[in-house]
Each structure stands twice: as C-alpha cells, then as structure tokens.
Amino acid sequence: MENHVQKVVIIGSGPAGWTAALYAARATLKPLVFEGSAPNIPGGQLMITSDVENYPGFVDGVLGPQLMEVFKKQAVRFGAKAKTENITSVDLKNKPYTLTSEMGEKILAHAVIISTGANAKLLGIKNEKELMAQGAGVSACATCDGAFYKDMDVAVIGGGDSAMEEASFLTRFAKSVTIVHRREGFRSSEIMLDRAKQNPKIKWELNQTISEILTAKMPPFNKDALSGIKLKSTKNGEEKTLKLDGLFVAIGHQPNTHLFNGSLNMDDKGYLITNNGSTKTNIEGIFACGDVQDSIYRQAVTAAGSGCMAAIDAERFLKEKGL
Structure with a gap:
C-alpha cells in the first residue's frame, strides 16, 4: 500500500499551486496537482485576467492565461503530474491523508499543499x-x-x-x-x-x-x-x-476553504491560518499557500512566493519523517 501513497498532493493550480509544484518536482517529490475543473478555473484568477504588467520578468506584460500556461509547463517539465479534476472531500484525521476526487478516486498522501485561492465577490x-x-x-x-x-x-x-x-x-x-x-x-x-x-x-x-x-x-x-x-x-x-x-x-473575497471546514483552523473570514513565518497549518503535513491564506496582499507574485515556501516546508517535513 505504501507504494501507492503520494508524497505530495497539491490542491489548486494558480501561481501558488504551480510554484509549489515546480519546487516539489525539482526536489524529486513527484507532486500530483489537482488543477480543478468547472466551475473552478484551472489556473486560478489569472485565467480571467487580461494584461498582467506587474509580474517580474515580463517587460511588455503578459496575458494572465499565458502566464499560467508557462507556470504549468515549467512544473511539468520537472516531473509534476496534473489532473484536471476537483477534490470533493478530504479526510485529514488519519495518516496518510485521504483525498477524494470528483471521479470518486481515493488518493492517499503523506503531505498536502492547499492552494485553492480566493474568489472576488x-x-x-x-x-x-x-x-x-x-x-x-x-x-x-x-x-x-x-x-x-x-x-x-x-x-x-x-x-x-x-x-x-x-x-x-x-x-x-x-x-x-x-x-x-x-x-x-x-x-x-x-x-x-x-x-x-x-x-x-x-x-x-x-x-x-x-x-x-x-x-x-x-x-x-x-x-x-x-x-x-x-x-x-x-x-x-x-x-x-x-x-x-x-x-x-471591492465587496470582499471568498476563500475557497469549504473542503476544510471542521479540520483546519480559519479566521473569521474563512481564510486558512498558517503559523507565522511558514505555511504550516494546525495539522502536521498540511500546508497552505497563496490567496487561500492571504487576505492582505492577494498578488500573483506573493502567491508564487508562498508556493515556494509550502514546497520547502513539505520537503523538510517529509525528510524529518523519513518519507
């Protein structure tokens, strides 16, 4: 059974999710990314954004969907795998953790990175x-x-x-x-x-x-x-x-955290709470990055940065556990 347990599963595919996938893949963790499907948008909010002029490295700007395509290709190049499905339920009470996809598949994971984002109301x-x-x-x-x-x-x-x-x-x-x-x-x-x-x-x-x-x-x-x-x-x-x-x-944002009600600590607005200076949640081996835990900045570049942090936190966790 142990051979069928994923080391890292990433839920969500915006800048945070794909950056986490890139770093996890380069660390040879072979991350599995559930990038979502309708009504959730694979690629996150940038998929409905036209010109992005404030992401570093693009002098003349870049279309949001093109930027996310580049993110995905880079992560896949290093071994990340993607499934265009939603995760519909999670069981975080027992290890390895169990995730259920919309197709009914049960996925076991030693570590989970949550990057499900937040939608503008x-x-x-x-x-x-x-x-x-x-x-x-x-x-x-x-x-x-x-x-x-x-x-x-x-x-x-x-x-x-x-x-x-x-x-x-x-x-x-x-x-x-x-x-x-x-x-x-x-x-x-x-x-x-x-x-x-x-x-x-x-x-x-x-x-x-x-x-x-x-x-x-x-x-x-x-x-x-x-x-x-x-x-x-x-x-x-x-x-x-x-x-x-x-x-x-500007009537607020709604973090996509309904899957984790009753499991993970959230603030009064529904954003996941992470430990200061890290992406760790209140459950060992569960990490959160991007807009799902950031109600302040909500930028592609800050989301990407926290995705990097989540992958490094997950890698260190797995190493400590001998996984």
Whole structure:
C-alpha cells in the first residue's frame, strides 16, 4: 500500500499551486496537482485576467492565461503530474491523508499543499464578468489594474476597508474616484474612512446600488467596454447615469476553504491560518499557500512566493519523517 501513497498532493493550480509544484518536482517529490475543473478555473484568477504588467520578468506584460500556461509547463517539465479534476472531500484525521476526487478516486498522501485561492465577490449583474475577463473597464484589483486608468474617471463599489483602500490607491492614477455604497454607514474602520474623506479626488454616491453596467465601443479597446453605470437610489428608487472609464468591485473575497471546514483552523473570514513565518497549518503535513491564506496582499507574485515556501516546508517535513 505504501507504494501507492503520494508524497505530495497539491490542491489548486494558480501561481501558488504551480510554484509549489515546480519546487516539489525539482526536489524529486513527484507532486500530483489537482488543477480543478468547472466551475473552478484551472489556473486560478489569472485565467480571467487580461494584461498582467506587474509580474517580474515580463517587460511588455503578459496575458494572465499565458502566464499560467508557462507556470504549468515549467512544473511539468520537472516531473509534476496534473489532473484536471476537483477534490470533493478530504479526510485529514488519519495518516496518510485521504483525498477524494470528483471521479470518486481515493488518493492517499503523506503531505498536502492547499492552494485553492480566493474568489472576488462580484455584483452578479450583466456584463460584469465579460468585461472583467476582457480587461475592458471592470476589475476587482486596483493594485493590479489601477495604472491603466491614468487621468480617467473611475468608481469603486463597496463600503469596507478594502473599498477605502482601493479608492485611495486609485487616486494615484485616476482623475477622479467615486465610491458607490448602498448605505450611508460604512463597515470600514474610521481611520480608513477618514483618509478617503480627506482625499480631494474622491467623490461619494451613497444610498445607491448599481442596476446596470453600460457599454459602448470605447478607445483604446476597439470593442465593447465600460462606458458608465446606472445607479438606483435605495431611498426613493430614482435612477441616474454615471459616466466612467473604470469600475472596481471591492465587496470582499471568498476563500475557497469549504473542503476544510471542521479540520483546519480559519479566521473569521474563512481564510486558512498558517503559523507565522511558514505555511504550516494546525495539522502536521498540511500546508497552505497563496490567496487561500492571504487576505492582505492577494498578488500573483506573493502567491508564487508562498508556493515556494509550502514546497520547502513539505520537503523538510517529509525528510524529518523519513518519507
């Protein structure tokens, strides 16, 4: 039976997962990567990202899907194996650990690296996902895309710390930033809210929800792109149109941790908790990397870095156990 136990299984295939696979493969651990299938996107959030200009090594930028293809090819070159399936359940009570795939296969593993990521919460209205995937005016990451909107008018949707932080960051580039929020009260901390209120570039549309995302043939896209949004008052139902060049959705993220409820320690938002300075979870031999345990940075480069850490942590764990 021991011969059929995987040394390392990696769940998830974004920058963290494939970097973990690369390092584990080069350490001759022959990692098995479950890269996911619909509705989960193999390759993670970068698969629905167009231009990536802030990943080191790509002077002219790179398309998100192309970047993930390179990640995968490099890991596979050194011996990583991939299965385009989801893991549907885990048993972390007994060693070796048991993972069950959507095809019903039982996989035994001495070590597991979790890199299932986190998804940005979206508004769920027409044109939102399409424009985000095309890089045509809708985004969920100001740090990633803010520089594309120099001297333009943009809006941020949300009322928490993330929304205030995104709005403040965007004022470095945009001509104006309008915060749209469905209430007058905010979930954000007072310090973040005050900082936004004191910024002369930030405008406010309170007691408003977005009823429609408007599109038109807009330069430089030469395709349907965001032209504005239609707002609806939560007080009297009146509607108005706000012309925009960019829309940033900042209503939070949802970490993909449902598989580990009751097994692994999580914070109040559902992110996996790792020991300071490592990727170790509360269960020996289970490691977490990337956005599934990072609610602060959420960048491809930081995810990749933590994937490297997870592989090294797993390698050292296996060595200590004589595996």
